[in-house]
Amino acid sequence: MTDEQPNSQLQQLFEHLELETLDVDLYRSQHKNEGWMRVYGGQVLSQALLSASRTVPDDRQPHSLHSYFMRPGDLDHPIIFMVERLRDGKSFNTRRVSAMQHGEVILNLAASFQVAEEGLSHQSEMPAVPPPEQCLTRKELAEKYRDSMSAEMLARFSRPFAIDLRQVEPENFLRPDKRPPQRSVWLKLNAELPDNYPWHAHILAYASDMTILETSLRPHAMSLFSNKLQVASLDHAMWFHRPFRADEWLLYVQDSPSSAAGRGFSRGSIYRQNGELAIS
Numbered sequence: 683m684t685d686e687q688p689n690s691q692l693q694q695l696f697e698h699l700e701l702e703t704l705d706v707d708l709y710r711s712q713h714k715n716e717g718w719m720r721v722y723g724g725q726v727l728s729q730a731l732l733s734a735s736r737t738v739p740d741d742r743q744p745h746s747l748h749s750y751f752m753r754p755g756d757l758d759h760p761i762i763f764m765v766e767r768l769r770d771g772k773s774f775n776t777r778r779v780s781a782m783q784h785g786e787v788i789l790n791l792a793a794s795f796q797v798a799e800e801g802l803s804h805q806s807e808m809p810a811v812p813p814p815e816q817c818l819t820r821k822e823l824a825e826k827y828r829d830s831m832s833a834e835m836l837a838r839f840s841r842p843f844a845i846d847l848r849q850v851e852p853e854n855f856l857r858p859d860k861r862p863p864q865r866s867v868w869l870k871l872n873a874e875l876p877d878n879y880p881w882h883a884h885i886l887a888y889a890s891d892m893t894i895l896e897t898s899l900r901p902h903a904m905s906l907f908s909n910k911l912q913v914a915s916l917d918h919a920m921w922f923h924r925p926f927r928a929d930e931w932l933l934y935v936q937d938s939p940s941s942a943a944g945r946g947f948s949r950g951s952i953y954r955q956n957g958e959l960a961i962s
Contacts, residue, residue, distance in 0.1 A: 689842035691716075692872050695888060698725050699732055699881055707765040709733045721755025721788075723915040724891035726781050728884045730791040733763035734777035735884070742775055742795035744883050748919045749791040759783050773797050805923070805959040806951065813955075814868035814931050817848035827854040845889045846872045855896070860903040863938035863948075867893050871929045885928035886952070886961060891915060898938035898946025916945065926952075926960035 697713035824839035952961040
C-alpha cells in the first residue's frame with residue numbers, strides 16, 4: 683500500500699495532448715482546461731503546436747515557434763485550433779494556428795518544421811550548478827516556507843505535479859527578496875515515456891511557460907501572487923536546436939534584461955544534463 687497522492691496534473695497534461703479532429707486541419711480540446719482564473723498559457727501553446735504537428739510528415743520536427751496570447755482563455759469552454767498550411771518544402775514546413783473560443787482568437791502561433799539535417803554546430807556553455815538531486819522539490823520548498831503561506835497554498839504546492847521543478851537557488855515565492863534578474867531551474871516530466879514517444883517538444887512548450895515570468899520580478903522583490911500585479915503572458919517564442927527528452931533532467935537558465943512600460947521581458951536557455959543546448 684502507498685499513501686502517495688495520485689498525480690492528477692500529470693494525467694491532465696497527457697489529456698491536453700489528446701485533440702479531437704473536427705475536420706481537415708481543424709481540432710478541438712477534449713478535456714478540462716488547466717489554469718487559475720484563465721487557461722494556463724503553456725496548455726494552449728502545447729496544443730497549438732500539436733495541431734500544427736498533425737499536419738506535417740512524421741519525419742518533420744518543430745524547429746521554432748512564435749506565438750501571441752491575444753485574449754484570456756475561458757476555463758469552462760473547449761478550444762478550437764484552426765491550422766493554415768503556409769508552405770510545404772523539401773526540408774521545411776510552415777504552419778499558422780489560430781486557437782479560438784467563443785468565435786474569437788485567444789492565441790496565434792506560427793511554427794516551422796524541418797527534416798533532421800547535419801551542419802555547423804556551436805553553442806553557449808551551460809553554467810555550473812548543483813545537480814537536481816541536490817535541489818529542493820516543490821513540496822520540500824513549500825515545507826521550508828510553510829510559515830508564510832496559508833494551509834490551502836501549502837496543500838497546493840505539496841501535491842504531485844506534472845513537471846518536477848527544482849530551483850537551483852531556493853527562495854520564498856510568496857515573500858521574495860530583491861535579487862538580480864537571473865535564475866536557473868531544473869525540470870523534467872514526472873513520468874517515464876516510451877522510447878518512441880513523439881511529443882517531447884510539445885511537453886516542453888507546456889513547461890516553458892512556468893517560472894520565466896517570475897524572473898522579471900526578482901529585482902523588484904515581488905511575488906507572482908501579489909495582488910498589486912496583473913500578470914499574463916503576451917508572447918512566447920522557442921527555438922529547438924538539438925534532440926532531447928522531456929522525461930530527462932533539463933536545466934532552464936533564465937534572465938530578464940529589461941522591464942519597462944508595464945511589460946517584463948525574460949529569456950531562457952534549456953540545456954540537457956550533459957551540457958548540450960537543446961532549446962532557446
